[in-house]
Amino acid sequence: MQVLTGKKIYFLSDFHLGVPDHASSLEREKLIVRFLSEAKEDAAAIFIVGDLFDFWYEYKKVVPKGFVRILGKLAELTDSGIPLYFFVGNHDMWMSGYFERELNIPVFYEPQHFEFNGKEFLVGHGDGLGPGDKGYKFLKKIFRNKMSQWLFGILPPYMGMGIAHRFSKSSRAATGEDDARFLGEDKEWLISYCREVLKQKHYDYFIFGHRHLPIDFTLNDNSRYINLGDWIRYNSYAVFDGQNLELKYYRP
Template sequence: MNLRLQEKKIFFASDFHLGAPDEKSSRDREKKIVSWLNEIQDDAAAIFLVGDIFDFWFEYDQVIPKGFIRFLGKIADLREKNIPIFFFTGNHDLWMKDYFTKELGIPVFQHPIEVTVEKYKFLVGHGDGLGPGDNSYKVLKKIFTNPVCQWAFKWLHPDIGMRIANKWSSNSRITNIAKNENDFKGDDEWLWAYCKQVEQSKHFDYYVFGHRHLPLNLPVGNKARYYNLGEWVTHFTYGVFDGKEFEIKKYGV
């Protein structure tokens, strides 16, 4: 994929986790996200939404989760303004299919993609299941992405399916907090290790991922950087590239 800035900027954000942990806090966060989108729209050459935008999302043949109408309305408005938007699935919303593509012309990516912006090369993805370790999740991901398992889940009534999924999502967050998963792990940062591994065989100027919930800016070899976008539950951070440099910024500061 090749993008031109035309004196504008490219924006990156991930891990909105809309829907969690409760309706009120999610609604407040949603309004803040819409406010951010309103502020950046005139400067945006493109917007990358890099996974876990929703805390849970499952597309039945004729049903999608209710709620998030302010956010959905805003991205529809951005598309009407011909601003390109690119969605990535995360570990919480990996059951996104073609609703956004058919309804809004927004492509949805399940894996990292290579993007060239002017002369700079990016590798962009959510980041779940990449790098060493996290073997239990990698097994779960194979189950969750198995077509037969998805077909079986689809036959649950949506009210039952959503209740089960939201309970699992809540337990996942509690487990991560107990394991201090949001603490910086130094050389054991597995996405950082993944970037270093990729860089040995193919060069990218920028590696941009979400999933870790930590805003990070780390070197990859001598000529590349790994950026983690953080999240919008506590950090409210996002990435912006102006053609010269990539920055992690905090909304509301």
């Protein structure tokens, strides 16, 4: 894609709509919709890089209640001709065609390579990459398994959603302290992952979410790792104007 003068590509992630309660989630959803309405004026494309929802599961005839504002805004954007790209996160990995059919948004399950104006991008949510975290990587294989998803779908929605939200809450409690601070380049697993990838192929920008901490880290003279942070604490996002990529914060 060639980004024309005056146009921009937006990257944002980790909205976690649905938590910690309905009122605060709704307030956050309205803020994100406001941001997307403003971005619509000059967006060449918009990337949502995972964990839009704190939990999402598409039953055969049912999708989770709520989120009508964000879903309506996404439909409005694609209907207007703006390309959107969605990457599943660890909280909303159980997509099953709804975004593709209803919203015309392609859904990706692994990091993807893009080229914009001669710049090479590797974009993904970021969960399960890099060294360590073997427990989660094992669970991810189970959660991604079609049989596991089918078995979960047998549960009545009220029961399945209740279990999922309790699991999600315990997961956030376990990582909350680490999410709040930079661990040092040797302990940041996505920095380690980027460096391993660079041994095989050059990328100008690595863009990930999942970490919940805005990070702009120089890997070498020609490559940067950007973590998009979240919209729970930071309202952070990245924007590429065709020449430069910048990590920014939305303060309406």
